Amino acid sequence: MGLKTFPGGIHPHDAKNFxxxxxxEQMALPSKIVIPLSQxxxxxxxxxxxxxxxxxxxxxxxxxGGFVSIPMHASISGKVTKIGKFYHPTGTMLPGIEITxxxxxxxxxxxxxxxxxxxxxxxxxxxxxxxxLCGMGGAGFPTHVKLSPPPDKPIDTVILNGVECEPYLxxxxxxxxxxxxxxxxxxxxxxxxxxxxxxxxxxxxxxxAAIKHMKQLVKKEKDISVVGLKLKYPQGAEKQxxxxxxxxxxxxxxxxxxxxxxxxxxxxxxxxxxEAVRFKKPLVDRxxxxxxxxxxxxxxxxxxIGTFYGDLLDFCNxxxxxxxxxxxxxxxxxxxxxxxxxxxxxxxxxxLLFNRQEAAKDDEHTCLRCARCVDICPMxxxxxxxxxxxxxxxxxxxEKYGVMDCIKCGSCAYVCPSHIKLIQWIDIGKIKVSxxxxxx
Amino acid sequence: MSDVxxxxxxxxxxxxxxxxxxxxxxxxxxxxxxxxxxxxxGIQSLVLTLYAVVAAVITEALIQKLRNVQVTISDGSxxxxxxxxxxxxxxxxxxxxxxxGSVFAIAIGKQIFGGLGFNIFNPALLGRAFLVASWPxxxxxxxxxxQPMSKIFQSSINGLQDLPSNVPAVVTSATPxxxxxxxxxxxxxxxxxxETVMNSLSSTDTLQNLFWGNIGGxxxxxxxxxxxxxxxxxxxxxxxxxxxxxxxxxTVFVLTYIFGGINGLFxxxxxxxxxxxxxxxxxxGAFFMATDMVTSPVTKKGRLIFGIGCGILTxxxxxxxxxxxxxxxxxxxxxxxxxxxxxxxxxxxFGEVKK
Numbered sequence: 001m002g003l004k005t006f007p008g009g010i011h012p013h014d015a016k017n018f019x020x021x022x023x024x025e026q027m028a029l030p031s032k033i034v035i036p037l038s039q040x041x042x043x044x045x046x047x048x049x050x051x052x053x054x055x056x057x058x059x060x061x062x063x064x065g066g067f068v069s070i071p072m073h074a075s076i077s078g079k080v081t082k083i084g085k086f087y088h089p090t091g092t093m094l095p096g097i098e099i100t101x102x103x104x105x106x107x108x109x110x111x112x113x114x115x116x117x118x119x120x121x122x123x124x125x126x127x128x129x130x131x132x133l134c135g136m137g138g139a140g141f142p143t144h145v146k147l148s149p150p151p152d153k154p155i156d157t158v159i160l161n162g163v164e165c166e167p168y169l170x171x172x173x174x175x176x177x178x179x180x181x182x183x184x185x186x187x188x189x190x191x192x193x194x195x196x197x198x199x200x201x202x203x204x205x206x207x208x209a210a211i212k213h214m215k216q217l218v219k220k221e222k223d224i225s226v227v228g229l230k231l232k233y234p235q236g237a238e239k240q241x242x243x244x245x246x247x248x249x250x251x252x253x254x255x256x257x258x259x260x261x262x263x264x265x266x267x268x269x270x271x272x273x274x275e276a277v278r279f280k281k282p283l284v285d286r287x288x289x290x291x292x293x294x295x296x297x298x299x300x301x302x303x304x305i306g307t308f309y310g311d312l313l314d315f316c317n318x319x320x321x322x323x324x325x326x327x328x329x330x331x332x333x334x335x336x337x338x339x340x341x342x343x344x345x346x347x348x349x350x351x352l353l354f355n356r357q358e359a360a361k362d363d364e365h366t367c368l369r370c371a372r373c374v375d376i377c378p379m380x381x382x383x384x385x386x387x388x389x390x391x392x393x394x395x396x397x398x399e400k401y402g403v404m405d406c407i408k409c410g411s412c413a414y415v416c417p418s419h420i421k422l423i424q425w426i427d428i429g430k431i432k433v434s435x436x437x438x439x440x
Numbered sequence: 441m442s443d444v445x446x447x448x449x450x451x452x453x454x455x456x457x458x459x460x461x462x463x464x465x466x467x468x469x470x471x472x473x474x475x476x477x478x479x480x481x482g483i484q485s486l487v488l489t490l491y492a493v494v495a496a497v498i499t500e501a502l503i504q505k506l507r508n509v510q511v512t513i514s515d516g517s518x519x520x521x522x523x524x525x526x527x528x529x530x531x532x533x534x535x536x537x538x539x540x541g542s543v544f545a546i547a548i549g550k551q552i553f554g555g556l557g558f559n560i561f562n563p564a565l566l567g568r569a570f571l572v573a574s575w576p577x578x579x580x581x582x583x584x585x586x587q588p589m590s591k592i593f594q595s596s597i598n599g600l601q602d603l604p605s606n607v608p609a610v611v612t613s614a615t616p617x618x619x620x621x622x623x624x625x626x627x628x629x630x631x632x633x634x635e636t637v638m639n640s641l642s643s644t645d646t647l648q649n650l651f652w653g654n655i656g657g658x659x660x661x662x663x664x665x666x667x668x669x670x671x672x673x674x675x676x677x678x679x680x681x682x683x684x685x686x687x688x689x690x691t692v693f694v695l696t697y698i699f700g701g702i703n704g705l706f707x708x709x710x711x712x713x714x715x716x717x718x719x720x721x722x723x724x725g726a727f728f729m730a731t732d733m734v735t736s737p738v739t740k741k742g743r744l745i746f747g748i749g750c751g752i753l754t755x756x757x758x759x760x761x762x763x764x765x766x767x768x769x770x771x772x773x774x775x776x777x778x779x780x781x782x783x784x785x786x787x788x789x790f791g792e793v794k795k
Contacts, residue, residue: 007790012453091447167453239791249791326445327452336447354452361448365459366557370733374740375681379790384738385782402789410451417457418557424449 003205005230006240008378010411012233012332014206015167018291019298024174026302027315029105033306034086035061035072036096039345040134041141042068047097053080057304058108058282061097070132070142074099075284075304077106087342089328091335096343099306116278117185121193124277128193131276132283132346137161137172137236137266138329140347143273146265147193149258155194159245160187162203162210162267163229163236166330169350171287172267174300176203176210179271180217186270187224189277194263199224201267202241206231233332234409238264240378252379252405268349283346288312292353294319303344309351310340324359327352332410362419373412373422379405383412387425395432403429459556462733463516465677469670470523470728476653476663481531485659489526492538496522499546507551517556521545524564527660527724528768529571533578540574541567561775562732565768572768616641616655617720621764624702634702642711650718661721671727680731683743684750688726689717691751699759722754725767735775742778742785749774749781 037044043065055061055074062072082098113119119127129144149155160183164172176183187199201218203211203226211228218224227245229235238257239250241264248260257264265273268286275281284305291298296317303312309326313319327334328342329350344351373383381402389397406426413422477485500518504511525541545567553559572579620641623634640646649655653663661667674680693713700716701707716722721729730736730750737746750770757766 010455012455243790251793252789252791253793255791255793323443323445325448325452331453332451334450334452336445336450336452338444338447340443352452359446359452362454362458366555368459368462368557368733369736369738370462370679371681371738371743372678374738374787375678380787381789382738382782382786401786405789408450414451414453415455415457417459417462419454419458421449423451427449 003228003230004244005232005235006243006378008376008380008411009232009234009240010376010414011231012167012414014231015331016170016173016206018168018293018295019170019289019300020173022170022174022298022300024178024287024300024302027304027307027312029076029101029103030304030307030311031101031103032081032098032308033076033101033304034096034098034308034343035075035306036086036088036094036343036345037062037072038088038094039072039140039305039347040070041139042066042070042145044095045069045072045132047083049080049083049097051080051083054078054102055080055099056106056108058110058284060282061099064129064132068142068145070134070144071130071282072097072132073282073284075306076101077104078102087337087339089335089337089342089345089348091337110279110281113278113280117188117192119277121195124189124193127277127280128189128273131272131281133269133272133276134283134346135266136268136272136286136347136349138333138347138349140345143265143269146263147190149194149263153258154261155196155258155263156261157198157200157246157263158187158190158194158196159241159262159264160190160199160201160267160270161236161238161241161264162201162207162214163241164207164349165204165233165236166332166334166350167233168291168352169289169330170291170300171289171349173207173210175271175287176207176267177213180214182271182274183214183267184217184221184224184270185278186265186272186274189273190263190265190270191223196263197223200227200245201225202227202229202236202245204229204231204235233411234378234407237378237407237409239407252402254404286344286346286348288344288348289350290316291350292319293358294321294323294355295353296320305346306343308340309337309342309344312344312351313340313353319353319355321355323353324356325354327354332414333408364420365418367418367420370417372415372417376411376415378409378411379407381406383422383426384420386429387420387422390425390429390432395429395436398429399433399436403433406430458515459517460515462679463520465679466520466674466728467516467523469674469679470520470527470660472666472669473527473660473663473724474523476666477527477531477659480653480662481659484531485526488529488531488533488535488538488659489523491535492526492529492542493519493522495539495542496525496546499543500551503547503551504555509555512556515556518546521550521564521567524660524728525567528564528568528658528721529579530658537571537575537578541571544570557734559734560778561772562729562735565729565772565775568768569772616646616650616715617758617764620715621758624759631703638702638712639709642709642715644711647711647714647718650715655719658721661724664718664723667723667727671723674727674731680727681743683740684731684736684747685726687744687747688730688750688754689722691748692716692722692755695751695755696759699755716755716758720758720765721767725754725771726750729768730771730774735778737778737781737785739782739785739787741787742781745781745785746774746778749777
């Protein structure tokens with residue numbers, strides 16, 4: 001089939017079978033939710049509701065905190081019962097708004113603009129911005145910012161990311177099977193906004209059904225193609241996906257896809273964009289995979305933003321054995337969280353449960369310099385040397401080794417025979433180098 | 441308040457691989473060569489190897505106890521060192537020779553630097569270098585011919601019958617590399633005779649003997665075939681990678697082809713480089729010693745430079761140096777250069793902007 005890919009990478013067991021064939025199910029309406037004010041990269045949103053306010057589902061409750069920021073909306077109808085700090089999927093406590101349901105699920109009025117594709121680009125973008133869209137693949141970059149390249153950076157290609165290279169997760173796979181029309185509509189919206197001539201949907205080869213289905217659908221679209229990609233992690237990382245699909249390399253040291261005339265959006269974001277532009281529907285729900293060997297009934301759930309992970313797990317009838325680790329996202333880049341009282345956000349693609357044994361920690365050995373990490377690094381870095389320079393607090397050296405270019409895919413730590421927490425060291429390095437740059 | 445779970449940094453899944461699994465697979469890969477050693481030189485090969493391994497493991501455990509650190513003899517790395525030490529020894533050696541080599545290799549080659557991962561030199565090679573410097577005759581002379589008697593020496597010696605008596609005396613007690621060396625260095629050998637012998641060295645017969653292991657020498661270097669089986673296994677398991685062995689062997693091939701003949705540049709037959717590659721410790725060195733992960737460069741480009749450097753030094757020592765064989769010294773010398781090589785061979789980052 002002529003599958004495309006990128007240099008480097010690893011082959012973890014994809015573990016998708018737990019929930020691969022589970023059709024998307026509507027999650028029961030939660031009795032309480034928390035909308036974190038930071039669900040994205042950029043400034044936190046600013047609350048515009050007070051304690052005790054009655055809100056409708058879809059109602060604006062916090063406005064964007066700047067251009068690189070997004071507004072937040074109530075995902076259920078009910079009463080604002082707390083504004084304060086709550087557990088956040090990144091592992092810290094962050095500000096949010098708690099809403100207790102009145103059980104009615106009353107919505108703000110939505111439009112239905114059947115000729116939505118005739119709208120001009122600015123209006124489309126405004127609707128996307130107003131709906132509070134951010135990347136739903138995990139990083140959470142505000143969507144309207146991605147769609148607003150400066151005039152000197154023309155875009156010729158929009159790539160939809162349907163790779164879902166994280167093991168265990170199936171949210172993107174399921175929507176590609178069940179909501180492909182909406183994904184395509186979203187892609188057309190993105191192409192219109194960015195004035196791109198070409199649209200692509202990148203899908204990994206372990207999802208043949210999705211590839212077949214999407215290919216069938218784009219048959220009559222002459223500008224849109226489906227790109228089959230080799231099964232390799234991190235195939236879905238933005239730079240690696242762009243390279244595989246177009247052979248273009250996003251420049252390092254802070255280069256962006258727009259520098260190579262590309263915009264990448266997650267397939268889930270495409271659906272959200274379609275709903276935002278056609279119905280003016282804010283982003284208040286998404287599909288999330290709840291999975292793991294110990295989950296009684298792994299599911300792909302359409303759930304409201306702000307639903308607690310604990311409620312999602314209860315809806316899947318809990319676990320068969322004691323929980324060892326709770327992961328928000330996939331096993332390669334997701335965050336281990338300390339409590340199930342954590343709400344899901346717009347970027348939550350998965351809730352993964354491990355038992356004690358799967359969560360067991362390995363002792364760290366000294367580096368053998370075996371260079372397995374060097375051989376698989378998709379960014380062509382030398383992870384072992386970066387980690388070592390951070391360990392010995394030589395941050396200038398870490399910077400020279402390219403610590404800031406690391407995409408934190410975790411492949412190096414995955415293959416390390418010494419079980420060195422390379423990403424942890426690299427993360428420290430990134431923080432220290434950023435601090436140093438700010439000081440300058 | 442619900443349960444609180446332990447957290448840790450991503451990734452949360454890991455390949456099933458550990459330092460121990462890597463090292464034990466190297467041990468496994470050395471077994472074919474050990475079996476070849478036993479086949480050609482008898483059970484003494486196994487006995488000496490066991491002496492070396494036991495000495496290495498005990499030394500490691502003792503020193504780690506003394507240093508008050510975790511005893512890690514179960515990871516197999518001391519076993520590898522012990523086996524490699526024994527592989528550099530011939531079967532007529534006394535039992536204490538491999539023991540001394542192993543103790544030195546582990547104590548001075550490895551633990552003094554902080555143990556596995558911190559050592560600068562390949563411990564086994566350092567151990568061998570110590571033995572060669574201390575007991576040169578035991579290490580390089582008195583080598584037994586293989587039990588299925590070596591035809592190669594017969595043919596070489598037949599060609600040498602007219603030589604002054606001192607030359608064959610050197611030849612009979614040495615490996616084919618020693619023969620080659622003696623021929624190059626001796627001024628008493630008539631050129632035609634020297635050429636005949638050189639030709640017999642690189643004859644198909646000789647090369648076949650070298651490949652299967654029918655030559656005199658040390659335990660582990662005897663059979664190229666057995667070593668290659670182990671190397672193929674390691675390559676298959678992604679424990680060694682092609683760059684170092686390839687660049688090392690290719691360099692030796694090219695340089696011995698150019699400079700290896702006795703009548704000036706390019707006077708060697710094309711089979712002479714093959715002879716150089718199959719004899720001595722080159723195969724063992726290129727696949728099992730130069731590739732030692734701790735003491736070789738981590739960058740891809742660096743590994744090529746490292747291999748080329750080892751190749752150049754090996755050929756220089758073999759052709760113009762004082763020893764017939766130069767694999768171990770060339771690798772030790774290149775070990776020193778590893779940090780420098782890494783520093784100047786950093787890869788270009790994906791998408792690196794040209795300045």
